[in-house]
Every structure is written in C-alpha cells, then in structure tokens.
Amino acid sequence: MQLYKGLPIITNKVSLEEQNGIPHHLLGTIGLDERPFMVGKYVDNALAIIQEIRARNKLPIIVGGTHYYIQSLLFHDNLATNSSFPSPSNVPVNDKVDDVEPHAILSAPTTDVLSELRRVDPVMANRWHPNDRRKIQRSLEIYLNTGRRASEVYAEQHSKLAMLDKIDGTTSGLRDDALILWVHCDENILAARLDSRVDKMVKRGLLDEVKQLAAYQTDHIEDVDTTSGIWISIGYKEFLSYIKYIMDQDETEEQHKTSLEARKLFDEAVERTKISTRQYAKRQLKWIRIKLMNAVQDEAKDNNRKAPNLFVLNGDNIADFRSEVMNKAETVVQAFLESQDMPSPESINPLASGLLKPKRKLAQDWERKHCEICAVDLLTESSWSLHMSSRRHKKLSALNRRQLSEEEIID
Numbered sequence: 574m575q576l577y578k579g580l581p582i583i584t585n586k587v588s589l590e591e592q593n594g595i596p597h598h599l600l601g602t603i604g605l606d607e608r609p610f611m612v613g614k615y616v617d618n619a620l621a622i623i624q625e626i627r628a629r630n631k632l633p634i635i636v637g638g639t640h641y642y643i644q645s646l647l648f649h650d651n652l653a654t655n656s657s658f659p660s661p662s663n664v665p666v667n668d669k670v671d672d673v674e675p676h677a678i679l680s681a682p683t684t685d686v687l688s689e690l691r692r693v694d695p696v697m698a699n700r701w702h703p704n705d706r707r708k709i710q711r712s713l714e715i716y717l718n719t720g721r722r723a724s725e726v727y728a729e730q731h732s733k734l735a736m737l738d739k740i741d742g743t744t745s746g747l748r749d750d751a752l753i754l755w756v757h758c759d760e761n762i763l764a765a766r767l768d769s770r771v772d773k774m775v776k777r778g779l780l781d782e783v784k785q786l787a788a789y790q791t792d793h794i795e796d797v798d799t800t801s802g803i804w805i806s807i808g809y810k811e812f813l814s815y816i817k818y819i820m821d822q823d824e825t826e827e828q829h830k831t832s833l834e835a836r837k838l839f840d841e842a843v844e845r846t847k848i849s850t851r852q853y854a855k856r857q858l859k860w861i862r863i864k865l866m867n868a869v870q871d872e873a874k875d876n877n878r879k880a881p882n883l884f885v886l887n888g889d890n891i892a893d894f895r896s897e898v899m900n901k902a903e904t905v906v907q908a909f910l911e912s913q914d915m916p917s918p919e920s921i922n923p924l925a926s927g928l929l930k931p932k933r934k935l936a937q938d939w940e941r942k943h944c945e946i947c948a949v950d951l952l953t954e955s956s957w958s959l960h961m962s963s964r965r966h967k968k969l970s971a972l973n974r975r976q977l978s979e980e981e982i983i984d
Contacts, residue, residue: 577601579785609803615642640861679713683706686706686709698712706800753865753882756886759889770850784820786804790804812846815842884918885922886902947966
C-alpha cells in the first residue's frame with residue numbers, strides 16, 4: 574500500500590524524517606488512476622532497482638510489509654507456481670492487458686464470482702474457500718484476461734519449472750544469498766501496539782485522507798476498481814460509513830462531534846480498523862510460520878544451495894530495542910557481509926528454536942473438501958482429518974443418522 578502516491582497516514586508510510594537520508598525506493602510511485610501493482614510487476618521493478626543499487630556497490634535492504642510480495646522477490650519459483658497460493662507473476666496475458674477495462678463480474682458479490690469461476694474453471698474453484706474473495710477473483714481474472722483457465726496455466730508453469738530445475742538446478746530456491754531478520758514480539762504486546770497505532774493514525778488526520786480518497790472515488794466512479802489496490806487498505810473502507818453519514822448530514826465539525834449517531838459510527842469505524850489491523854498481523858505471522866519457514870526448510874534440504882540465514886529479534890520491550898534488536902542485528906549483518914561463521918539463531922534469541930520451526934507442511938495437491946453434515950469447508954488434508962475426528966462432527970453425524978432412521982420408520 575505504501576507504493577501508492579499520497580495517503581501517508583492510512584498506509585503508515587515512512588516519513589522523510591524517519592528515512593534519515595537513506596534512499597527509499599518504490600514509495601509513492603503508483604497513481605490512483607493507475608492499475609494496481611500485481612506481484613509480478615513488483616518483482617520486476619524491485620529486481621531492477623536491486624541491480625542498480627549493487628552496481629553502485631551499495632547494500633539493498635528489502636523491507637516488509639507484505640510477505641507475499643517479498644517472498645516472491647526472494648525466491649525464484651516460490652508462489653508463482655505453488656498450488657496452494659498461486660500468484661499472477663509470469664502468467665501470460667493479452668498484449669494490451671493494461672488497457673483492458675475491469676470486468677464487471679469481478680466487482681460482483683463473491684458468490685457470483687465463485688459461480689462464474691465454477692463454470693469456467695471448476696478445478697480452481699474447488700481449491701479456494703467460498704469466502705476467499707481475493708483468490709477466487711484473481712483466478713477468474715486470469716481466465717477473463719487470457720482466455721485460459723488459471724488451473725491450466727499454473728500446472729503448465731509448474732511442469733516447465735520442474736523440468737528446467739532438473740536440467741540446470743537454477744529455477745527454484747533463493748534468487749541470491751540473503752539474510753532475513755524477523756522482529757518478533759509477544760502477541761498480546763503486538764495487539765496493544767496495533768490498537769495504539771490506530772488511535773495515533775486518527776489523531777494525525779486519517780479522516781482527512783479518507784475524505785480525499787472517497788471524493789476521488791466519487792469523481793471517478795466508472796474508472797475505479799475498489800476491489801484491489803489502495804481501495805482495500807485498512808482504515809479506508811472501515812471509515813466510509815462514518816464519512817458518508819457526516820457528509821449527508823451536512824453538519825459542521827462541532828455538530829457531528831456531539832451527534833450520538835455520528836459518535837456511534839465513528840467508534841465502530843475505529844474498532845473495525847483495530848480488528849482488521851490485528852487480523853492482518855495474524856495473517857502476516859501465519860505466513861512467516863508456514864510459507865516462509867517451509868521455503869527456508871526446503872532450501873536447507875537442497876545440497877546445491879545455501880540455506881538462507883533467518884534470525885528472530887526480540888522486540889517485546891521498547892526500552893531494550895537498542896540492545897535486543899539494533900545491536901544484535903548489526904552483529905548478524907556484519908558477520909553475513911564479511912562471510913564469517915554465523916551465530917546460531919538461539920544465541921540471538923532463545924525463542925528462535927520454537928519460532929523458526931514450521932507450524933505445518935504446505936498442502937500441494939489437496940483440494941477443498943466440504944462437510945455436508947457440519948456445513949464447513951476444509952482447505953488442507955490435516956484440517957479435514959482433525960475435523961472428521963472432532964467431537965462436533967461425530968455428534969452431528971450421530972444426530973444425522975438418528976434423524977434418517979426416524980424418517981425411515983415414519984415411511
């Protein structure tokens with residue numbers, strides 16, 4: 574989100590003062606009138622910048638953020654061909670895809686988008702949870718823009734990369750030697766910090782940015798795709814109802830401050846923003862513990878490549894930030910740059926032994942299964958096994974059998 578022009582508060586963009594004279598690339602490079610950056614375009618732009626930085630004998634530092642994009646940048650084959658989380662990177666599209674108008678169906682309710690995807694690409698439709706709008710939408714978009722099923726495109730990519738990997742061993746794994754630093758803190762501490770951050774964003778003028786963005790959306794209603802890009806940033810959509818109310822009421826600033834309905838909508842918007850922010854943080858952590866950890870583990874198993882160095886820094890206590898984060902990071906980075914023996918992750922943070930262990934293995938060929946009895950969808954083989962052996966499923970199964978038996982008796 575920080576790639577978009579303006580909106581420094583909503584996107585929590587690093588300020589010029591915080592940049593401390595160090596060049597920051599790609600910030601504020603996408604206009605609101607431009608198509609959103611997909612992961613493939615991000616990777617291409619970032620790789621070009623990294624090459625230019627290295628040509629000047631400088632050190633490129635990748636900052637997150639969005640782990641989906643960063644992992645696609647770090648690893649060759651990673652998500653573009655992963656059957657669990659396919660990305661638009663390297664997907665062949667029409668020559669003038671950037672000029673294609675957004676397809677109306679992509680803005681329809683998720684159930685309608687999924688219904689259309691089932692019609693054109695049932696394999697892909699069966700892979701996603703019915704509520705996972707982003708993945709459903711992207712799979713259908715690939716078909717609409719290319720005329721080819723996303724399931725076929727990804728299967729073809731996976732097959733080609735597997736073949737090339739056998740030939741020269743260069744198509745998967747890290748693009749280059751990398752050092753990965755993860756600033757971690759306790760979940761409860763993180764939640765409190767995120768809530769505090771939202772309060773600060775409101776005080777700094779988040780509402781003004783929402784008004785500006787809402788006005789732009791109104792003026793360009795035919796051109797704006799509100800299902801992607803900056804329009805789905807946390808803090809914008811949550812405050813739209815409140816902004817619409819105070820604009821419709823045509824009240825002064827002082828009047829809507831004393832309005833009970835306005836206060837209610839405002840408080841609800843703040844709470845929704847905090848909840849969305851905490852949920853996003855959980856998804857980020859889940860990505861690290863599953864996606865990144867498995868990529869690191871797979872890299873370690875390959876004898877032809879050096880496993881990436883991954884260290885956890887303890888960010889629990891702000892008062893200890895210099896000693897626990899800055900100093901230890903400098904020690905690790907210095908050893909990495911000078912090709913010295915790296916310290917053990919546990920010596921940097923004792924919690925590393927647990928945190929750096931993948932939570933579970935990725936499901937590669939598993940398709941979503943639906944339990945008719947419990948009316949739930951399961952995305953992985955392990956979750957299906959756990960569900961089938963769960964007390965809830967067994968209880969509802971027994972109840973279902975009893976009901977069927979009674980129906981037979983009545984007949």
